[in-house]
Amino acid sequence: GAGVSQSPSNKVTEKGKDVELRCDPISGHTALYWYRQRLGQGLEFLIYFQGNSAPDKSGLPSDRFSAERTGESVSTLTIQRTQQEDSAVYLCASTSRDTKETQYFGPGTRLLVL
Amino acid sequence: GENVEQHPSTLSVQEGDSAVIKCTYSDSASNYFPWYKQELGKRPQLIIDIRSNVGEKKDQRIAVTLNKTAKHFSLHITETQPEDSAVYFCAASNTGTASKLTFGTGTRLQVTL
Numbered sequence: 001g002a003g004v005s006q007s008p009s010n011k012v013t014e015k016g017k018d019v020e021l022r023c024d025p026i027s028g029h030t031a032l033y034w035y036r037q038r039l040g041q042g043l044e045f046l047i048y049f050q051g052n053s054a055p056d057k058s059g060l061p062s063d064r065f066s067a068e069r070t071g072e073s074v075s076t077l078t079i080q081r082t083q084q085e086d087s088a089v090y091l092c093a094s095t096s097r098d099t100k101e102t103q104y105f106g107p108g109t110r111l112l113v114l
Numbered sequence: 115g116e117n118v119e120q121h122p123s124t125l126s127v128q129e130g131d132s133a134v135i136k137c138t139y140s141d142s143a144s145n146y147f148p149w150y151k152q153e154l155g156k157r158p159q160l161i162i163d164i165r166s167n168v169g170e171k172k173d174q175r176i177a178v179t180l181n182k183t184a185k186h187f188s189l190h191i192t193e194t195q196p197e198d199s200a201v202y203f204c205a206a207s208n209t210g211t212a213s214k215l216t217f218g219t220g221t222r223l224q225v226t227l
Binding site for chain 1: 150158203205216
């Protein structure tokens with residue numbers, strides 16, 4: 001079936017504006033993760049959703065960052081009042097109940113804050 | 115929380131030679147250790163993983179070893195080819211509490227002709 005998809009693929013915004021990033025996980029995948037990857041660096045965990053449980057928000061860098069997920073479907077990551085240091089690729093991944101550790105990544109959204 | 119360190123940050127080998135990337139982790143409760151390959155501008159993709167109940171796993175030219183006592187694990191690529199050039203990330207998680215992965219900082223592998 002289709003893999004994890006993300007939109008938009010690229011986003012350029014001005015400092016201070018809000019942005020919303022979307023992730024469509026693989027159908028039937030119960031868990032969904034958001035990561036941030038700054039240029040030339042590793043993947044930084046942001047937030048984790050598992051079914052209807054309370055999300056693990058321990059990686060969110062500030063209260064400007066928030067994410068939502070309805071059930072086991074689409075998730076949106078919102079960054080309010082964007083700053084230049086928010087510029088990065090935002091990656092989404094999902095896992096299934098059967099192979100729960102294997103994370104399948106989306107192509108990412110490249111965010112540039114001017 | 116978990117902390118994963120990865121070395122080296124860059125690695126250049128000649129085609130046909132072997133490449134070794136090493137990672138250490140801090141949380142003794144971690145029990146799952148995947149390796150991801152990320153080509154330039156592409157998404158990370160799982161290439162091999164190992165669980166804490168085994169010490170070594172091999173898949174063709176790729177092998178991973180795990181030393182639980184020392185809390186380190188390594189990726190070995192033999193007979194390297196130009197298409198192996200990419201950034202490789204190790205990661206660790208405790209699947210008993212959550213599947214949240216903590217990633218290393220990555221190794222940029224360059225295979226030269």
